[in-house]
Amino acid sequence: MRPAYQRVADSLRADIEAGRWQPATKLPSEHTLAQTFEVSRTTIRQALDVLESANVIRRQQGKGTFVAAQGVSHVLGDLKSFTDTLRELGKQPGIRDVSVAIDDDPPADATTFLRGSRIWCVERVRTADGRAFCRMQSWLPDALAAGIAEDELLARQSLYALLADLSDERPAEATEVIRAEAASAEDSVALGVPKDTPLLSIYRWTSNHRGAPIEFVRSASPGDRYEYVIRLKQ
Amino acid sequence: MRPAYQRVADSLRADIEAGRWQPATKLPSEHTLAQTFEVSRTTIRQALDVLESANVIRRQQGKGTFVAAQGVSHVLGDLKSFTDTLRELGKQPGIRDVSVAIDDDPPADATTFLRGSRIWCVERVRTADGRAFCRMQSWLPDALAAGIAEDELLARQSLYALLADLSDERPAEATEVIRAEAASAEDSVALGVPKDTPLLSIYRWTSNHRGAPIEFVRSASPGDRYEYVIRLKQ
DNA sequence: CAGTGGTCTAGACCACTGT
DNA sequence: CAGTGGTCTAGACCACTGT
Numbered sequence: 001m002r003p004a005y006q007r008v009a010d011s012l013r014a015d016i017e018a019g020r021w022q023p024a025t026k027l028p029s030e031h032t033l034a035q036t037f038e039v040s041r042t043t044i045r046q047a048l049d050v051l052e053s054a055n056v057i058r059r060q061q062g063k064g065t066f067v068a069a070q071g072v073s074h075v076l077g078d079l080k081s082f083t084d085t086l087r088e089l090g091k092q093p094g095i096r097d098v099s100v101a102i103d104d105d106p107p108a109d110a111t112t113f114l115r116g117s118r119i120w121c122v123e124r125v126r127t128a129d130g131r132a133f134c135r136m137q138s139w140l141p142d143a144l145a146a147g148i149a150e151d152e153l154l155a156r157q158s159l160y161a162l163l164a165d166l167s168d169e170r171p172a173e174a175t176e177v178i179r180a181e182a183a184s185a186e187d188s189v190a191l192g193v194p195k196d197t198p199l200l201s202i203y204r205w206t207s208n209h210r211g212a213p214i215e216f217v218r219s220a221s222p223g224d225r226y227e228y229v230i231r232l233k234q
Numbered sequence: 235m236r237p238a239y240q241r242v243a244d245s246l247r248a249d250i251e252a253g254r255w256q257p258a259t260k261l262p263s264e265h266t267l268a269q270t271f272e273v274s275r276t277t278i279r280q281a282l283d284v285l286e287s288a289n290v291i292r293r294q295q296g297k298g299t300f301v302a303a304q305g306v307s308h309v310l311g312d313l314k315s316f317t318d319t320l321r322e323l324g325k326q327p328g329i330r331d332v333s334v335a336i337d338d339d340p341p342a343d344a345t346t347f348l349r350g351s352r353i354w355c356v357e358r359v360r361t362a363d364g365r366a367f368c369r370m371q372s373w374l375p376d377a378l379a380a381g382i383a384e385d386e387l388l389a390r391q392s393l394y395a396l397l398a399d400l401s402d403e404r405p406a407e408a409t410e411v412i413r414a415e416a417a418s419a420e421d422s423v424a425l426g427v428p429k430d431t432p433l434l435s436i437y438r439w440t441s442n443h444r445g446a447p448i449e450f451v452r453s454a455s456p457g458d459r460y461e462y463v464i465r466l467k468q
Numbered sequence: 469c470a471g472t473g474g475t476c477t478a479g480a481c482c483a484c485t486g487t
Numbered sequence: 488c489a490g491t492g493g494t495c496t497a498g499a500c501c502a503c504t505g506t
Contacts (some may be wrong), residue, residue, distance in 0.1 A: 005476060029491060045492090053287075060478045062348060062484035063493045180434035180457030181416040198432035198457075200414035223414030223432075237494060263472060276495045279473090295473045296503035406470095 004039050004045035012047065013038075013056055016067050017129065027057065027065040096109030097190065103139065110139035113205050125190050133225040135190040139216045148202040159195035175201045180223075187220055188218040239280035245271075245364065246281065247290055250301055260290065261299040293365050328361035331424065344373035344450040347439050352376040360426050367459040369424040374449045411437045414457075421454055432457040 015021050019175040027033070030048070034041045048065060049056045059065045103110075103121035107156075110119060119139050126134040204217040249255050261267070268275045282299060285291045303334045337344075344353060353373050358458035360368040416430040425433075432439070438451040 005475075007440075031491085041478090043476060046475080048492095058346065059492065060485085062486080062490080064485095064491060088373070178412055178434065179460075180432040180455075182432050196430075196432075198414040198416050198430075200412065221414075223416070234479090239494075265472090274498090276497090277495060280494080282473095292505085293473065296471080298472060363503095375492080 004037075004048070005043045008033075008037050008039065008047035009042060009050040012051060013054075016056055025067045027067065029064065094130060095124050096127060096132075097123070097125040097229050098143070099123045101111040106139050107216075107218075109203065109205075113213050113216045114139060114141045115155055115213065128225075131225070132191050134219050134221045135187055136220075137218045141213065144214065149181050175205045179203070181220065183222075184221075191220070195221050200226055238271075239277045239284070242267075242278060242281035243284040246285060246337070247288075250290055254419065257301050259301045261301065316375065328364060330361060330366075331359040333357045336374050337370050340373050340451075341452075343370065343437065343439075348373060348375045349447065354424050362459075366425050367458070368455045369421055370451065370453045378448065382448045402462050409439045413437070414452065417454075417456075423441045425454070425456055427456050434460055 018100050030041050032046050033044045036045065045072050048057060048059065052059060057065055058075065064160070065083065100120065102120050103119050106114075106119045106121065118141075120142065122138040122140060122145070124136045124138075125132050126136055142170045179201045181201045183191065183193055183199050185195055187199060188197065189191075189196045191197075199220045200218045200223055201218060202217075204219070206214045206217070246261070255261065262270065264275050264278050267278045271278065273299055279340070282293065284289060291299055292302050298375060319321050329388055334354065337353050338351045340348075340355065352375075352377065355374040356374060358370045359366050413435045414434045415433050417425065417427055417433050419429060421427075422429045423430065423432060425431075433454045434453060434457055435454045438449075440448045440451070
């Protein structure tokens with residue numbers, strides 16, 4: 001039996017995600033929700049805490065609780081896979097249009113980083129609740145890519161998990177560069193958006209604990225479907 | 235009067251940061267802490283929630299609450315000003331189109347974060363080697379903004395440096411959200427780019443060491459003139 | 469088994485908002 | 488003023504851990 005506050009949070013989240021409550025809509029007050037769900041106000045507040053930290057709602061003292069603008073956020077802080085991040089946000093992660101192939105003409109950054117070996121490209125389109133939100137291209141060295149089968153990627157969804165099994169390679173260090181770009185013709189087909197739509201593109205160079213390259217990645221997402229969150233501390 | 239749970243959290247945090255409790259040390263149980271601080275267990279749990287989400291402690295059901303490793307893993311990047319960042323890149327930082335005024339209709343995020351007081355907006359366009367690359371809008375609470383004069387901002391260039399002098403307010407914590415957006419009409423005038431050009435927009439919520447809000451900022455830069463670099467380590 | 473954190477109740481009063 | 492979310496109390500029982 002799941003705790004009551006989680007069932008309340010799930011129920012509210014489902015209503016919001018199904019569009020029964022639109023962004024900026026005011027939710028019923030905590031007292032009203034307590035009566036509706038037949039639990040104490042404390043339990044309602046626990047449920048709302050969950051939704052607030054997932055950026056599903058926003059609370060304003062004296063005014064009320066409102067449905068937040070929706071979007072997927074990537075919370076930085078460790079080297080988490082997209083799959084993990086999405087699950088934490090309560091979205092159903094999916095994947096489609098997988099291809100694994102030798103890339104005879106990889107981008108210059110990939111060639112430089114992966115140093116000479118034959119280069120493979122793993123391409124995937126990531127979905128959240130069935131909707132495309134990220135075109136992901138990973139360039140890998142020959143040694144790592146050889147064991148990757150397309151159907152496994154579809155089933156497993158996490159490239160990092162697969163690499164860990166295949167070769168004991170774990171990402172230990174990465175540099176990311178974030179840019180705003182206009183969608184190319186290929187991007188627009190993969191993501192189903194008009195050409196030149198603003199995309200948030202993240203380029204990532206990932207190495208193992210010995211500093212050897214694991215992959216060079218480009219992830220491109222439409223600006224209205226993805227945002228990137230960073231917490232900084234001095 | 236600050237709420238009791240915040241005072242408890244501050245007290246525990248101070249003990250940990252002063253090294254009186256080393257990493258991996260087990261804290262007194264919640265029941266014991268409630269007696270020590272003479273508050274209810276609920277209030278202790280609120281305080282521990284704060285410290286847990288700040289990664290200061292970790293809780294394990296059935297075992298106890300432990301001081302977290304104070305390592306690098308969650309401290310990613312630092313709170314550097316644009317001026318510092320540009321200088322490191324060997325560009326000549328500049329500033330133009332400064333305005334400081336009360337904002338009667340600030341964005342909802344600013345209102346929520348700065349909580350109620352009259353809100354000021356400091357707007358600037360940042361240049362690198364004379365070329366506009368960033369439109370920066372900072373929303374500040376009344377108490378902080380009152381002392382800011384436009385000519386000082388032009389001369390000093392760093393809002394953080396100015397705030398530190400005026401009020402001893404230093405940024406200690408921030409959350410950033412990065413999005414790709416299409417340039418609005420105002421953006422296109424400020425930056426000299428066509429409307430709907432892809433912009434990299436960074437929203438930042440900055441607090442001092444007591445968690446009080448200092449500013450909410452939006453920085454918007456054309457995708458071809460700015461990129462954001464992050465180094466991650468596990 | 470005792471001790472821990474996790475969940476939950478049924479209240480109370482406070483701070484803030486808008487009428 | 489009424490209505491909202493924010494804080495707080497003093498309990499209770501549950502789930503998990505280690506002896």
